[in-house]
Amino acid sequence: MTVRFFHTSDWHLGQYFYNHSRQYEHEQFLAWLITQIQEKQPDALLIAGDIFDVINPASSAQKQLYQFLADAHAVAPHMQTLMIAGNHDSGYRIEQVEPLLAKYNAKTVGVLHKNQDGQIDLDRLLIPIYDEQQNIVAWCLSLPFLRPSEITGINDQTTDHHNAIAYLHQELIAAAKARKTEDQALILMSHAHMQGGETSDSERPIIIGNEEALSTNLFDDVIDYVALGHLHKPQKVGQEHIRYSGSPIPLSFSEINYKHQVVEVEINPHAKDEKRFKFEALSIPRCVQLHKIKGELTEVFNKLKTLPLGEIENIDQREYVDIEYHTHTPPQPNLRHLLEEALPPNRYRLVRISRQYQVTGEMLEQAHHINLEPPTPEKLFQQIWQKQGYSEDTDVWKDFMSLVDEAKKSLEDDVEA
Known part of the structure; x- marks a missing residue:
């Protein structure tokens, strides 16, 4: 039996982009x-975490999700929507509305639950996927973002975060193997940072302490597809069937060139290896453009003049502009006003201006002669005194040294005490 599903993630509903609603x-x-x-x-439909942008999303963001679930159920009543919590989500919050989700054929896994014997309840993590005839065509192994407190210390094999993650994957995959038939596929959905994944600057770090990103060796060969969330760039990790779908909209200017998509996947458990798994990237149209303008100030002003013209009445639909200008001198006080004036009117939102100082040969030469020894209080006082333009004053210097001696004596007394 063939199973077809959509893989998406990192919606970040409710996000504000430099104080502008998305x-x-x-x-x-x-x-x-x-x-x-x-x-x-x-x-x-698999949503692999970070459904919301913050743990306590605004009511408007929650309304967007629930209205979507209602609309999706109306156009495809047999389709199941399976969601897991990401590191931006509150797993408990998204599980609280299970009765509502059930009305729309939706299910969420926000946190790990334990049985009476203290072991992880694997049954809650194994969700059957049905076709239109209500046959089970696949099992979804659903792993939300795994916080160390949830998975460590369960038994001797979960003494630290790394061991606990490996143990959980082994146990869950073993349970799935025991449950599946030859006609059923296995899909693993996880919100995690995998080794080899390409990151952007908008992803909140989720690696605890010095823990490395996870290895794809966690995934047994029996897994037909791994639907990942967390990294915003659509990409495979090692093998074609281990993929990040990426975010549906650019969440930072570093994501301007990302080809945002939803992944359509089809798995036929009976087909040979090369035909068992098929996928297609469904390109998401970008409705609001982002522009990053870089260069010296003269170059920046020239580039602003070349931007497309034409007013956009609704401010929420206006295009975002990020300016990074290069200089070795301080900017003039009214620079922001001048840059905004140079933009075509009523079409753009200038959301960020940053300055990168240019390093000249003279600066490099000075850097070679910088004394990296930590300055003494006496040297610091002397430098500041001279910088203020004061002449040498013996009485002032004696007073300062007297204060230094008192401070040293006070420190010595504290140490002895």
């Missing part, structure tokens, strides 16, 4: 996704 952009993405669901009629 609600319009998310509305456009969700409307586009509803159209894809209506046309393709997948068996399942």
